[in-house]
Amino acid sequence: MRLVYSASIRPFDTTHLMIELVTWLREERQAGLLHPLVLIALWVIVFLEILPFQDGNGRLCRMLPQHALGPLKAKSSNRGLFHV
Numbered sequence: 001m002r003l004v005y006s007a008s009i010r011p012f013d014t015t016h017l018m019i020e021l022v023t024w025l026r027e028e029r030q031a032g033l034l035h036p037l038v039l040i041a042l043w044v045i046v047f048l049e050i051l052p053f054q055d056g057n058g059r060l061c062r063m064l065p066q067h068a069l070g071p072l073k074a075k076s077s078n079r080g081l082f083h084v
Helices: 011-031 036-050 057-069 076-081
Strands: none
Touching: 011 036, 036 057
16 A cells, blocks of 8 residues: 555546455555554545545544554553543
8 A cells, every 4th residue: 555645536537446455454454564553544644545435434433443452441540641
């Protein structure tokens, strides 16, 4: 996958690009070379470039990383530092 910004994505390229993005994410997760936060950041950038839906792309981008990472838990000694 190329992670290069382009001015606009043609609508008929959306399906192919989403398949490519999901395949890339699966391969990178299996390889384990990149930290999960880096993978999520790259995924969000490319997803927002593709904009596969007419509405809700931003909401989906905020929800999917939370789903991918799972709940973040703080150690009891640090609980006062976090507001969840």
